[in-house]
Amino acid sequence: MAELKENVNENIFLGESDTDEIEHIPDVITTTSMAINEFLKKTKIQDVINWGRKNSLWFMTQPMGCCGVEMIATGCAHYDTDRFGIIPRNSPRHADVMIISGYVTIKYLPALKKLWEQMPSPKWIICMGDCSISGGPFYESYSTVQNIDKIFPVDVYIPGCPPRPEALLQGFIELQKKIMAKEDHGTDY
Amino acid sequence: MNAQDIIDSLMKSFTGTISNAEVVSDIRVSAYLDKEREESVKTVCQYLKDELGFDHLSNETAVDYIQKGEIEVIYHIASYDHPVLLTLKVRLPRDAPVIESIVPVYWNANWYEREIYELFGVKYTNHPDLRQLILPDDMLGDWPLRKDYEGFPNRTANNLV
Numbered sequence: 272m273a274e275l276k277e278n279v280n281e282n283i284f285l286g287e288s289d290t291d292e293i294e295h296i297p298d299v300i301t302t303t304s305m306a307i308n309e310f311l312k313k314t315k316i317q318d319v320i321n322w323g324r325k326n327s328l329w330f331m332t333q334p335m336g337c338c339g340v341e342m343i344a345t346g347c348a349h350y351d352t353d354r355f356g357i358i359p360r361n362s363p364r365h366a367d368v369m370i371i372s373g374y375v376t377i378k379y380l381p382a383l384k385k386l387w388e389q390m391p392s393p394k395w396i397i398c399m400g401d402c403s404i405s406g407g408p409f410y411e412s413y414s415t416v417q418n419i420d421k422i423f424p425v426d427v428y429i430p431g432c433p434p435r436p437e438a439l440l441q442g443f444i445e446l447q448k449k450i451m452a453k454e455d456h457g458t459d460y
Numbered sequence: 461m462n463a464q465d466i467i468d469s470l471m472k473s474f475t476g477t478i479s480n481a482e483v484v485s486d487i488r489v490s491a492y493l494d495k496e497r498e499e500s501v502k503t504v505c506q507y508l509k510d511e512l513g514f515d516h517l518s519n520e521t522a523v524d525y526i527q528k529g530e531i532e533v534i535y536h537i538a539s540y541d542h543p544v545l546l547t548l549k550v551r552l553p554r555d556a557p558v559i560e561s562i563v564p565v566y567w568n569a570n571w572y573e574r575e576i577y578e579l580f581g582v583k584y585t586n587h588p589d590l591r592q593l594i595l596p597d598d599m600l601g602d603w604p605l606r607k608d609y610e611g612f613p614n615r616t617a618n619n620l621v
């Protein structure tokens with residue numbers, strides 16, 4: 272308990288957010304969910320949490336380019352992503368993974384940011400295809416955004432034009448490995 | 461109606477306005493409409509639609525000929541009744557390209573003309589709603605498909621290197 276209390280105080284000083292302030296009541300230990308999270312990150316329980324997270328990587332069906340067609344194919348029955356706990360979801364509010372599947376145009380970028388902000392944490396990003404990594408065939412176009420990794424915290428890059436569904440699956444598995452190794456961008460360790 | 465008849469009819473009705481008319485094959489004809497003469501493209505299209513059975517505008521586009529200082533607006537007009545497809549071209553001066561809209565004749569020209577407007581800067585008179593189609597607001601006026609457009613990213617992405 273002493274450790275927990277210490278952590279709590281530390282987090283107040285980190286100032287994660289203004290609304291997370293802890294009310295001080297004499298002889299009662301109060302805390303916030305943020306503080307609990309921060310405490311759990313330092314314990315073995317985080318491994319169990321990560322095991323749960325890595326086995327339910329629901330991704331958002333948000334096809335953006337031709338790669339999006341491969342993404343949809345991956346989500347269909349033939350490749351059976353369910354065995355890894357990877358399920359396509361239609362709403363950003365249900366999703367854990369955003370797949371940037373194609374060219375990001377200057378006009379689409381604000382919408383993409385909005386989708387990303389609508390997703391609840393913890394959340395991850397997979398860059399699928401040459402277009403999202405570097406602009407791909409459209410790297411010299413007047414309307415594509417380059418260096419998407421400066422805008423979003425990308426965890427996995429899958430090169431290819433388009434990558435095969437197997438490659439996308441491998442990308443997911445790499446992401447699972449990253450989550451178990453606590454090296455992902457979805458959580459601050 | 462075959463290709464030669466169409467060209468003959470066009471040449472007869474718009475003498476001096478239509479030039480370089482040629483029969484490319486049995487199903488393709490092409491012609492230039494000289495902008496200098498006072499015969500608007502709308503009148504020609506109305507004639508094509510009413511008299512020659514060209515009831516379908518299949519495409520409208522533009523080409524930037526920077527060395528000649530011209531922008532060419534190109535109409536591909538086809539028909540549901542006969543197999544001939546007409547390529548009608550109009551040369552416009554590159555510094556001030558203005559042309560009459562053909563939306564009153566072919567309604568589907570609406571979005572084509574908006575797209576040519578945003579990418580080449582061709583101004584259409586009498587267009588019902590001349591705004592950009594999909595270009596972001598702040599890029600309007602750059603005319604990105606013109607040959608002298610400078611706004612391309614001149615570096616590849618960092619992570620390619």
Ligand code: SF4
Pocket residue numbers: 336337338339372373374399400401402403407408431432433434
């Ligand atoms: S990487 Fe290739 S397949 Fe994927 S969106 Fe770009 S052009 Fe299309």
